[in-house]
Amino acid sequence: MRALDQDYPILRVGSLAKSYGDRKVLHDVDFSLHRGEVVAFLGANGSGKSTTLKCVMGLETPDSGSVRLHGRDLQTLSGRSLRIARRPIAMVFQKIHLVPRRTALENVCAGALGRLSGSASVSPLFFGRELQEEAMAALQRVGMADRAHELAGRLSGGQAQRVAVARALCQRAEVLLADEPVSALDPAAAEEVMILLHDLAHEENLAVAAVLHQPDLALRYADRAIGLLNGRIEYSGPVQGLTNGLRERLYSAKAVAA
Amino acid sequence: MSQQTFEIRRSHVPPRPRAVSRWTTAGISIAVLVTLHVVALRDTGFRISELIAGAEGMGAFLSDAFPADFDWDTVLAPALAATATTLWIGLLGTTLSIPAALLLAVLGSRTTSGNKVVYQLARALLSFFRAVPDVVFALIFVTAVGLGPFAGVLALICHNTGVMGKLWAEALEESDQGPQQALGTAGATRLQQVMHASLPMVTGSFVGLLLYRFDVNVRSSLVLGLVGAGGIGLLINQSIKSFQFDAMVTQILVVLVLIILVDQLSAFIRKRVAV
Structure with a gap:
């Protein structure tokens, strides 16, 4: 059962695009989440990590693209049926709320x-x-x-x-989206929360996606990483692939300024 | 041990941009304010000389008023009973307006009202109840239920619904929307979001505003007595009309004690509720 789960993504996001006025913040973002793994979203401020999560959660409406949960496109639903269809997705916030x-x-x-x-x-x-x-x-x-x-x-x-x-x-x-869950916490508390998210994926078979600001947390607690640069996916793969060069590129001053 | 020498560093302070125009705006503001006050003073006939010339009349009034008449049977006992009525009018006028004020506050707050039309309607209702003074409501209700405290209670309910509803709606709009949003993403309906996030977030400010309105309403119910809604206001009015200024002083002293007690009580409760 578990092997089957991991073959088929529980959440699949395709060609997500979003702009605020003239400024395009997401170009063609594709990714999928599987049960039993933690995916870290990395990138500088303004790279589009949080916007991506918000589009999945329905807090922002994407200009185009699809969000499929168990193969069902949430973008085609609205009102009560959307509220019910979205129930298996939970969100955790930086400000806790x-x-x-x-x-x-x-x-x-x-x-x-x-x-x-x-x-x-x-x-x-x-x-x-x-x-x-x-x-x-x-x-x-x-x-x-x-x-x-x-x-x-x-x-x-x-x-x-x-x-x-x-x-x-x-x-x-079934899917846990965490928007900078540890950014407001002290290092010890941040470790505890990251261990918890890691265990929920690996022991309770949840699909966890977390926007993180520290690549070293991603290296220790995530299985896969998705690096965003100026609204595009720059890297998608195992966290071991986060080379120093890549990390520098994701967080370079040029990326922040653009 | 060794003498330390500090090098004091100074740096050039750049001139504040547009400093001249700041002086100009200040000058214009002062000129406008002065003009407004001159017009207002003339229109209200505000002249100190007239006050000094008429000081004699005030002296006569005060010599009539003192010493105050503390006769138990004719003055003090009726004053205490009427003050209690004033307090009850203020209390009921506040508490009985809670349901309508709460409903209109939730519907009239941009953050909790789901529907634009409902929001505008609730806002309009609140504005209407707020705009009509409680004295006018009292006069209207006196024609319906006759002279007496009941008309005063009804009048306060109407006016207080408007004021408290507006204050509560603003408290809702200013509160942290995070928890409401969090429950929304968890699939809660708008009613559930309001009951489990929006309202619990503002309980403290709601109670504070409620106590503040109780305080104001007790004082308003005094004025309502003057137009026939019963209570101590009615007695004060009667004392003035029959030139019993010594009794009036006693009645005002009793009111003073009531106001101080209500103020202390609401301060005490507010302190306990604040988290």
């Missing part, structure tokens, strides 16, 4: 809202026992079970990001 006044457990439960019916989901008071147990298991998976009833606002950055990953698990995500 938990609700600080709610407990870690309540925040994790909120990941399941997409599959709860309207009336049963207006307040955390109505989160059922089964959902709470599932959320608790997710917190256990990320090592935050002992802080379940702590307000999210009282957690440290690294703890909060792990709770956000638990929220994605409670969403029953």
